[in-house]
Amino acid sequence: MQPLLVDIKNETRVFANLQIVESLLIKVIQEYECRAANQHLVNCIGDLKGTDLFSRPEKTSTSTRVKMGEEEPNLLKVTEEVSSVVRNDDCVAEQFQPGTKISIELQQKHIQELRNSLSSVKSGMEQLRIQYSEDFTKIGRQLYILSNAASGYHKVLEDNRKLYNQIQDLKGNIRVYCRVRPFLPGQANSSSSVAGMEERTITIITPTKYGKDGSKSFTFNKVFGPAATQEEVFSDMQPLIRSVLDGFNVCIFAYGQTGSGKTYTMSGPNVLSEKSVGVNYRALNDLFNLQAQRKGTINYEISVQMIEIYNEQVRDLLQDSGNRKLEIRNTSQKGLAVPDASIVPVTSTSDVAELMNQGQKNRVVGSTAINDRSSRSHSCLTVHVQGHDLTSGTILRACMHLVDLAGSERVDKSEVVGDRLKEALYINKSLSALGDVIASLAQKNSHVPYRNSKLTQLLQDSLGGQAKTLMFVHISPEPDVVNETISTLKFAERVASVELGAAKANKEGGEVRELKEQIAWLKAALVKKEGEPENIQSTQSSPNIYGINKGNATPVFRKNRQPMEDVGNLEVRNNATPTQKALKFDIPGSGILVEHNSPNSVKNCWVDNAAVGDNQFENSNSVREQEPNLTTHTLLPNLFYQRYTPGPQRGRVESIPSQESDEFNGVTNSCSSDQDMVMSSSGRKVVGITNGGVSNKKKPRAKNDNNMTTRSTNPTCKSPPQSQKRLQTPVRSSVQKTPTKNGKQLLSGTDGRRTPSGKTNTVK
Numbered sequence: 001m002q003p004l005l006v007d008i009k010n011e012t013r014v015f016a017n018l019q020i021v022e023s024l025l026i027k028v029i030q031e032y033e034c035r036a037a038n039q040h041l042v043n044c045i046g047d048l049k050g051t052d053l054f055s056r057p058e059k060t061s062t063s064t065r066v067k068m069g070e071e072e073p074n075l076l077k078v079t080e081e082v083s084s085v086v087r088n089d090d091c092v093a094e095q096f097q098p099g100t101k102i103s104i105e106l107q108q109k110h111i112q113e114l115r116n117s118l119s120s121v122k123s124g125m126e127q128l129r130i131q132y133s134e135d136f137t138k139i140g141r142q143l144y145i146l147s148n149a150a151s152g153y154h155k156v157l158e159d160n161r162k163l164y165n166q167i168q169d170l171k172g173n174i175r176v177y178c179r180v181r182p183f184l185p186g187q188a189n190s191s192s193s194v195a196g197m198e199e200r201t202i203t204i205i206t207p208t209k210y211g212k213d214g215s216k217s218f219t220f221n222k223v224f225g226p227a228a229t230q231e232e233v234f235s236d237m238q239p240l241i242r243s244v245l246d247g248f249n250v251c252i253f254a255y256g257q258t259g260s261g262k263t264y265t266m267s268g269p270n271v272l273s274e275k276s277v278g279v280n281y282r283a284l285n286d287l288f289n290l291q292a293q294r295k296g297t298i299n300y301e302i303s304v305q306m307i308e309i310y311n312e313q314v315r316d317l318l319q320d321s322g323n324r325k326l327e328i329r330n331t332s333q334k335g336l337a338v339p340d341a342s343i344v345p346v347t348s349t350s351d352v353a354e355l356m357n358q359g360q361k362n363r364v365v366g367s368t369a370i371n372d373r374s375s376r377s378h379s380c381l382t383v384h385v386q387g388h389d390l391t392s393g394t395i396l397r398a399c400m401h402l403v404d405l406a407g408s409e410r411v412d413k414s415e416v417v418g419d420r421l422k423e424a425l426y427i428n429k430s431l432s433a434l435g436d437v438i439a440s441l442a443q444k445n446s447h448v449p450y451r452n453s454k455l456t457q458l459l460q461d462s463l464g465g466q467a468k469t470l471m472f473v474h475i476s477p478e479p480d481v482v483n484e485t486i487s488t489l490k491f492a493e494r495v496a497s498v499e500l501g502a503a504k505a506n507k508e509g510g511e512v513r514e515l516k517e518q519i520a521w522l523k524a525a526l527v528k529k530e531g532e533p534e535n536i537q538s539t540q541s542s543p544n545i546y547g548i549n550k551g552n553a554t555p556v557f558r559k560n561r562q563p564m565e566d567v568g569n570l571e572v573r574n575n576a577t578p579t580q581k582a583l584k585f586d587i588p589g590s591g592i593l594v595e596h597n598s599p600n601s602v603k604n605c606w607v608d609n610a611a612v613g614d615n616q617f618e619n620s621n622s623v624r625e626q627e628p629n630l631t632t633h634t635l636l637p638n639l640f641y642q643r644y645t646p647g648p649q650r651g652r653v654e655s656i657p658s659q660e661s662d663e664f665n666g667v668t669n670s671c672s673s674d675q676d677m678v679m680s681s682s683g684r685k686v687v688g689i690t691n692g693g694v695s696n697k698k699k700p701r702a703k704n705d706n707n708m709t710t711r712s713t714n715p716t717c718k719s720p721p722q723s724q725k726r727l728q729t730p731v732r733s734s735v736q737k738t739p740t741k742n743g744k745q746l747l748s749g750t751d752g753r754r755t756p757s758g759k760t761n762t763v764k
């Protein structure tokens with residue numbers, strides 16, 4: 001029994017040992033599986049080799065189990081045997097599976113190769129990374145430099161533009177900004193006549209006869225596309241507005257075909273918002289802001305006038321009952337072009353906004369097929385500024401005209417009849433007169449026909465004086481008005497070529513003012529002496545036309561003069577009745593030639609009048625025709641007239657002040673800074689009070705005689721010999737029709753002036 005129990009005990013121990021071995025083997029298997037699952041191939045292979053013994057657990061276990069039942073002291077032996085069995089198994093495996101070993105070696109080799117290539121790839125990648133980061137840093141640096149250069153380039157461009165504008169200022173060129181209206185809501189905007197736009201260039205698609213589309217480019221100071229905001233448009237002209245406060249006269253006018261956006265630019269749309277308000281409001285806002293900034297140094301007084309020219313009549317828009325006809329007097333001693341229009345002092349933008357609203361309400365607008373709110377008149381908001389420099393005592397005066405022209409229109413397209421037709425004809429006629437003036441200025445003609453329309457009379461100081469002038473030319477994008485667009489742009493190009501001479505600030509220091517007053521007084525005394533009865537030989541014909549102020553004990557000189565040429569250009573062709581002539585004209589920039597023989601027969605046709613300068617229509621007489629009572633006196637009420645006395649006193653000129661209380665106030669008038677100058681027959685503005693006569697002979701023209709830039713406002717510049725020459729010139733007498741060789745009738749006292757010999761100069 002005892003040995004049996006011992007046997008059982010031993011057997012139990014062996015069994016327990018076997019269990020331990022088995023659990024060890026299971027752990028090894030799990031480890032292997034885990035490693036295999038992690039695909040650590042290389043290690044696994046190593047492991048495989050190292051654990052071959054355990055790679056066949058079943059076998060090992062079986063072998064081990066074969067020895068089950070042996071006694072405990074044999075356990076180690078059993079284990080050794082297991083190991084040797086396994087080793088034997090391996091040998092057997094080696095013996096019987098040589099291909100496996102080779103493939104393992106091959107795999108190891110491949111793995112090694114892969115490892116090598118992996119590490120070389122890694123190092124390559126690292127190099128690349130370093131390279132890339134260096135490159136990125138370099139690119140970053142270069143980008144930085146480039147962006148700096150780009151912003152520098154833009155700055156240079158901007159500077160260039162400013163310099164260009166300054167050069168233009170110096171030359172006195174009229175600046176021209178072009179603005180393209182967007183398509184209106186509801187309009188099909190499939191195609192636009194605008195092919196492209198750059199900073200200063202606009203290209204238009206031009207339809208040709210042969211069906212092929214071409215293109216034409218126009219260059220201006222600035223081009224604004226349809227997306228340009230009111231603010232952008234204004235910001236570009238801001239410096240111009242500021243110069244008003246520095247004493248420069250400024251004129252900004254909007255030109256373009258009807259419905260092209262002139263009123264939008266100048267005032268804004270019908271419903272105004274802070275964003276949509278136009279140039280007028282912004283300009284005044286700017287003026288008030290600057291006024292506030294300069295408060296401590298300069299005291300400014302600002303006042304406004306608002307008028308319209310409707311059917312060749314000037315009307316006050318700031319008077320609700322503004323039907324009273326007003327006169328334009330470029331020679332007004334107050335410096336006002338329309339002295340009889342209400343002038344209202346303003347102290348804030350809201351004051352002005354109120355006035356402008358009132359003015360807009362009073363303005364004539366009507367509905368046409370092209371624009372349901374078409375301006376039927378030219379409107380002009382004039383801002384007068386007077387500044388008193390508190391430190392230097394200098395007084396400066398300036399004015400700014402903000403002009404919204406009525407649009408040129410083809411009456412067949414606008415489908416107007418009755419009053420609208422009449423308005424259209426007047427509008428087109430005055431624009432035609434504007435074209436003639438621009439053409440004359442561009443060609444530097446000695447005669448500029450300012451007096452052919454109220455519009456050109458109003459703009460005379462801005463176009464022919466020393467003002468800074470900016471024209472906004474507006475175009476519509478619709479292809480069906482492309483011909484009008486091209487014509488408008490051609491006109492604008494011509495305007496841009498006009499050189500007016502550098503603008504001058506209207507500033508005067510106290511000393512200069514005193515000296516001028518002394519000069520004026522001395523001149524007046526001289527005139528008084530010369531005006532004594534023995535010196536007057538032929539003044540009896542119409543004493544009043546000279547505006548003699550009999551009660552004026554001390555005659556004083558008018559500072560402001562009317563350019564003598566402006567009285568001229570009164571030419572009537574014998575082969576056309578005045579009525580026919582008055583209603584035949586071409587409209588600059590619109591390419592429209594309108595013939596209107598009677599109110600009921602309107603014939604208009606398209607003409608591409610690229611050469612705006614071609615005065616296809618000489619309508620000089622038309623103003624007179626509409627104003628039959630216009631005498632020389634009424635035309636030039638403030639002139640300091642000179643009289644020609646034949647015989648021994650030939651050449652004597654008498655200067656007689658007009659009836660108006662026209663004391664020389666010693667300060668350059670705001671809107672007529674150059675009105676103390678007259679245009680010589682050669683086109684040059686000459687200075688002086690008594691030398692305004694027009695030569696009866698064509699003087700040999702100095703090279704620069706035509707140059708509008710050779711001007712001076714300094715009365716002392718007058719050279720005695722020049723004055724003497726001019727003293728020999730005849731003065732205009734009342735208007736007389738004089739037949740000439742070529743069948744034209746010329747009105748003497750015009751450019752076809754009466755000479756001492758009775759001949760009349762004709763001027764083309």
Ligand SMILES: Nc1ncnc2c1ncn2[C@@H]1O[C@H](COP(=O)(O)OP(=O)(O)OP(=O)(O)O)[C@@H](O)[C@H]1O
Pocket residue numbers: 180181182184226256257258259260261262263264265269270371373374375376405406407408474
């Ligand atoms: N830049 C613009 N952006 C949006 N709408 C515009 C722009 N310009 C013009 N318009 C719109 O086009 C229409 C015609 O413009 P506007 O009345 O200013 O033309 P106009 O040239 O003054 O015409 P007219 O000579 O007949 O008075 C208006 O409805 C106006 O609001």
